[in-house]
Amino acid sequence: EKVMLKFMHHEADILVSTTIIENGLDIPLCNTILINRADRLGLSELYQLRGRVGRSNRRAYAYLLLPSEIELTPIARRRLAALKEFSDLGAGFKIAALDLELRGAGNLLGGEQSGHIEAVGFELYTQMLERAVREMKGEAGVEVTEIQLNLGLNIRIPSDYIKEENQRLRMYKRVAGVETESQLKDVRSELTDRYGEPPSAVRNLLEYASLKLQAMRVGATAIERKREFVNIKFSPTATIDPGKLARFVASQRGTQFTPDGTLKFSIKIDSAGGILQTLHDLLEELEAREEAARQV
CATH class of the missing domain: 3.90.1150.50 (Transcription-repair-coupling factor, D7 domain)
Structure with missing residues (x-):
């Protein structure tokens, strides 16, 4: 708490932290974040971390740092490309939809909270959602x-x-x-x-x-x-x-x-x-x- 108060009161200009800051941190004057080894983080986590800056009318910057010698996996490339593409206000739903596609929806009937797309894909999820909506409307559906x-x-x-x-x-x-x-x-x-x-x-x-x-x-x-x-x-x-x-x-x-x-x-x-x-x-x-x- 003392460290955070010093940072908020400009007694310190740089805050070095783990990803614990991804939620609940709101410092409007903070406008730059450097995320090290961004390839190791998930899409929703990167999106939350990026959201820690740019919370006022100041122009903000988010730098995703990667070692030059590593080769990104296709999934990691898609995550980073999505952050670059979905930067407008209200892009959270688009990020969430892509994250669902990349990681899967998990086991809806069991304890698995996040699974691979092989188990439950985005298409099946939307079909189940449409079926539930039809049932709530009282519409008969052909299975x-x-x-x-x-x-x-x-x-x-x-x-x-x-x-x-x-x-x-x-x-x-x-x-x-x-x-x-x-x-x-x-x-x-x-x-x-x-x-x-x-x-x-x-x-x-x-x-x-x-x-x-x-x-x-x-x-x-x-x-x-x-x-x-x-x-x-x-x-x-x-x-x-x-x-x-x-x-x-x-x-x-x-x-x-x-x-x-x-x-x-x-x-x-x-x-x-x-x-x-x-x-x-x-x-x-x-x-x-x-x-x-x-x-x-």
Whole structure:
């Protein structure tokens, strides 16, 4: 307390502290903060620390310090880029939404407070929220089997393609809400008409949505990729051709089809477009046709 009083009364011009100052500290005349090893801090923590300065009409500065010899992870780069992008008043919600996407929403029914996006993703969270809103309004909703896709690919709408944050969020919602290939085609046309030819990350996002629709058609409940290994989990009522499945398993070394309905195989392709196309082609090949359709 004595140290803080000295700092507030200008008896000391520099305060050296841990991250304990991220909450509850309000010194309007303090206008500069230096955050050492910013790569080790979370997005919400960095946002709170940055908020300790600039609490008056004085121009404020926040310097994020990193050792020159270290290489940032992709997640750390996204955190730091988000702080640079979301600097306007009221950006807290945008930061929180991105933090939720990066860290995951945790286990809603258990003790895990923050988890990985593999466990509970942003899309599932918004679907649960919409379902709760419909129930409160007394609206009947049709339950759709949820498809879990975790491919570890660059699927996003860059800020240099759609600059307005609210428009990016709207397009994310449009893509996540498509139920047919026709609706997805309309979204693709709207993007091209309004913002020009989509970059590769946006094309991947659209192909990702198309793959999800295809997975729903054949009865796949989950597709997960870790490095070059892919697992596709099929429901008991999946409409895939057993003969085609057996031929695929026999033709690919190391491929397995487990008793619980999971197809395990490898894809030795690095590009996001190539991975999505390979999965598209595989589901198209395995899908049973008309009278040949049988349950797995």
